[in-house]
Amino acid sequence: MVLEETCLVTAPHHGHADGYRPPAVTGLHDLIDAQAGRRPRARALLVGADRAPVSYGTLAALAGELALQLRAEGLRPGRPVGLVSGNNLEFVVALLGAARAGLVVAPLDPTLPEPERQACYTALGVQAVLTGPPAAIQRPASPEVPAATLGGPAYWPLTVARGNDGQYAVTLAAGAAPLPGGAAHGAATELTGEDALALFTAGTTGRAKTVPLTHTNVAASVRSIAACYRLTPEDATVAAMPFFHGHGLLAGLLTTLASGGCVLLPERGRFTAHTFWDDMRAASATWYTAVPTIHDILLQRAPQEYCGSRVLPLRFARSCSAPLAPATARALEHLLDAPVLSAYGMTESTHQAASEPLSAPPGRTPGSVGRPAPVRVRVLDAAQRPCAPGTEGEIWVQGPTVARGYLTDPEATAAAFHDGWFRTGDLGRLDPEGRLLLTGRLKNLINRGGEKISPELVEEVLTAFPGVTEAAVFAVPDPLYGQCVGAAVVLGRGSTSTDYDLLAHCRSRLAPYEVPDRLAIVLSLPHTAKGTLNRRAVADLYGSR
Known part of the structure; x- marks a missing residue:
């Protein structure tokens, strides 16, 4: 049992631009350790209908409890475990607890059809699948049923509940379903103790691939995103993007927690337009990140729902995962009275590869996503020769966040990864100042x-x-x-x-x-x-x- 303490909230101020230091993390396993040690009573999450605070000390204790339970159930370090849940406390505890147990976490969309989800996890060779709300996700009728008879791994429901006495407890219903024993199988044979995550690409233009990301990849990404936006314990956000993709997971959740800020998890475990601005106000949010579709929805509903810049003085809004229309960016900046910063990223680069800075001037060039970091970028023509500044070509990236390849797909790996460089398949150009401008996608x-x-x-x-x-x-x-x-x-x-x-x-x-x-x-x-x-x-x- 974990006693929830009264969470401390500090007044926002941001005079740290010159002396800013990114969070000192080495991977997913120690992501919140520094915060839990120095600021155990500070709020890490706001959860549930009443937006109850969960402190860093409580979150660390819950993750530690779950790690012990997972080890006791025989899950082996360095092997993958599935995670199917909405954006809720169960997801965060499962993610951090599994990482503390040395497991490789593989999140998947809760709304995927059961056969598709089972196929992904069977191919990956997961030991079990941790499941949290929403309760509507399809799962075997009973965790007691052997996984082999279902054609896939066992499902283990996970709950994190707060009692009337203010104590939180994590419960894992592991059941008696046998785990795959002996040597690793499937894509798990290619994982190591250095790996933290196995993320599935979106697959909207082809078959989804599985990308292994190491603790080093995760740490480099988190530090870079935090430094780009100068995120500190005084910042807070609302989780508008799902955690089973890099955008919501790396930028929205992990970077905020590593920086000591606060993340509000919407009551339904996903973005809901009609509660978004109320959630932002409840969190005293200083920023948020979303795809252009969500920005458009918020703009359309703003006359009835936006609480106003005096009530919610945002530092910035961020847009990623698709091109943001210039007209939308201008309208949103006018509404929020804050900069709207376009970023560029992909699963294979552990999300962010470039972003406009906080100091980006008004009237920015359409398509600009700022300067690359922490990766290097080169733009090559069809013969793989460097393009002159201003000339369109294919974007390649290299750096500490770039994955090593795809699991069990040597052909796709050979086609996309070359000597540490990843061929993004995106078209763009570099201007004379080194800013990256996106112009399209080769496959499109x-x-x-x-x-x-x-x-x-x-x-x-x-x-x-x-x-x-x-x-x-x-x-x-x-x-x-x-x-x-x-x-x-x-x-x-x-x-x-x-x-x-x-x-x-x-x-x-x-x-x-x-x-x-x-x-x-x-x-x-x-x-x-x-x-x-x-x-x-x-x-x-x-x-x-």
Whole structure:
């Protein structure tokens, strides 16, 4: 049992730009140790309907308790364990507790169909799957059923509850399901004691891959993100992004905890638009990070729900995982009275590889994601020769956060990883000052009779039209040109624009071959679990119409 103490909250101030020191962590296993030792009563999390504070001392004790239970159940260090839960206290305790036990944690989306989740975990060779709320996730009827009869690993429900006496307790229902014994199997054979996480790529343009990230990768990423935004114990945020992807896990959760700040976990364990600003106010949040889709939703609802910059004086907002439309960035900065900083990252670089700085001036260049850190970046042409500043090419990254490859996929590893460099598949250019500008993605390019068209460029033009809230551009098969340009557009409430209006707007700003040959106004577009546009699903839905 862990006694919850009254959490201390300090008044916000940020006069630390010159003498800032990133958190001294070496991996996921010691992420909160310094905070728990120096500031055990400070709030680490706000949880539940009543937004109850959980201190660093309590969180460390809960993680330690779970680590003992996991070891007692026979889980072997250096082997993977699954984690399926919403953004809640159970997820955080499971993550930190498993890391303390020396396990490699593999989070997955709770909404994935059960066969898909079982297939991922069976291929990885996990020893068991820790599960937390929401209760709606599909799991075997009983943890007593042997995993082998279900075609996958055993599910172990985990609960963290606070009693009337103020004490927290963690309970693991491990049951009697046998674990895979003997030598490691599946992708687990390629893991070592240096590994902290096994993350699954989004897989929206192809088969998802499994990326092993070491404790060194995690520590370098956390230190770099914290330094970029000067995060300290005086900062707080709300978890808008899911923890089973790098964006929410590394930037939203782990960097905040390592820096000694506070993370509010929404009551439902996921982003909810109608409670977001109330949550931000309850946390006294100084920043948040999200995908462009969430920024758009918040903008649309702001007239009714935003509490105002005097009530919530944010230092900045962050956007990552997809390009942020310049019009959205400008509107959001006007609303928040704070800078909106675009960042660039991917699973293979342990999330962030570049970001605009806090000092970024207004009127920034569209597509800019600032200077790379902690990685080095080079932009290469099709012959893998360096491009001159301002010339578009493929972005490659190298540095302490770059993974070593993909598990059990030597062909994909050989294609993407070269002498410590990772081929991102993204298109961009470096300006003379060393800032990185994103222009598209190689796999997304549309080839219209030999003319290469960037869907992202056409989407940027479409979303700049008044009343357009979202746009998706995709290739449509064409007997004459091979491919032509298709577009699906979502209009905001009250907009009366037509497809003729939108096409006229495009003709005035794009080359003739870039103007959509087919344009549909739709009610909504499909997104991935982390909120980014699902291009494969968009093409399936609208590409044959």
